[in-house]
Amino acid sequence: MMKSALVTGGSRGIGRxxxxxxxxxxxxxxxxxxxGNDAAATETLAYIQAAGGSGELLKFDVSNAKEVTDVLGTWSEQNTDGIVEVIVNNAGIAKDGLFMWMTPEDWSSVLQISLQxxxxxxxxxxxxxxxxxxGRIINIVSISGVKGTAGQVNYSAAKAGVIGATKALAQEVAKRNITVNAVAPGFIRTDMTQDMDEKExxxxxxxxxxxxxxxxADLVCFLASKKSGYITGEVININGGIYS
Structure with missing residues (x-):
């Protein structure tokens, strides 16, 4: 049996x-x-294989229900001996701006990718x-979803929605030995934060x-392991003490 883990938005940054x-x-x-970033995804896979691990690329838009079903359905049919034990919902985008000027597209696209x-x-x-x-379901949320961040009403709403879903789903599936947790990063050095004033x-x-x-990733790895079996429905902050 091939035990597998799916990571959405896995080509760069935290996902990689x-x-x-x-x-x-x-x-x-x-x-x-x-x-969409074929080069980054291929690079991620190359890193894994060079280190002796195994993996494969699955290209689809998580917000598109048909794409998700088609690609994952095809994978399941082709890998009858495979079982996905770990799901890391990491895909997300930010389209920051004051709420008064936020367009319907900037609102809905952020919610569609993170929450839908x-x-x-x-x-x-x-x-x-x-x-x-x-099973282990781990949702990457954000400090913005925990406390709210000005200029990120859409992003805060999307991540807060995932936090609520995390707590509710954890209660539904716990009896089947499935844990559901959320990880809420603060300022992490990735592509998403490269334009921020890090010094300030x-x-x-x-x-x-x-x-x-x-x-x-170390925290996610722990939550994905058997060592975390008595932790579920939690939102774990990893932010250097900025908010807890």
Whole structure:
């Protein structure tokens, strides 16, 4: 049986680091989901294979229900001996701006990828996890979803929605040995934060630095492991003490 882990938005940043950790440290065959950046996705897979891990690329838009069903359905049909034990819902976008000027597209696209994407991907697998009586669902949210961030009403709403879903789903599936948790990063050094004023923002962080994607991946890797079996329905902040 090929035990697998699916990571959405797995081609760069936190997603890439998570893919590498799950493959190398936990020995999962990693399904690297991405939407459009073929070069970055191929690079992520190459890193995993060079380190002795295994994986493959699955290109689809998590917000498109038909794409999700078609691609994951095809994979399931072609891998009858494969079972996805771990789902990391990491895909997300930010379209920041004051709410008074926020367009309907900027509102809906952010919610579609984070919140609808969580539904589309997790719902595809949930009955399979229940039948298998084991699973780890880990949702990457944000400090913005925990406390709210000015200029990110859409992003905060999307991530807060996933937090609510995390807590509710955890209660529904716990009896089948499936845990559902959320990880809420603060300022992490990735493509999404490269245009931020790191020197200025670091002043807000008690640990006096931005976090690294690998540090978030370490936490995700723990939650994906059997060591975390009694933790479910939790939102774990990883933000250098900026908010807890």
């Amino acid at each position: 680091a998570v893919c590498q950790k799950l493959a190398i440290e936990l020995g999962y065959h990693v399904l690297i989901n991405y939407k 994407g969580f539904y589309n991907v997790t719902n595809f697998f949930i009955q399979k996890l229940l039948r298998n009586r084991y 923002l670091t002043k807000m962080v008690p640990l006096n630095r931005f976090g690294e994607a690998e540090e978030v």
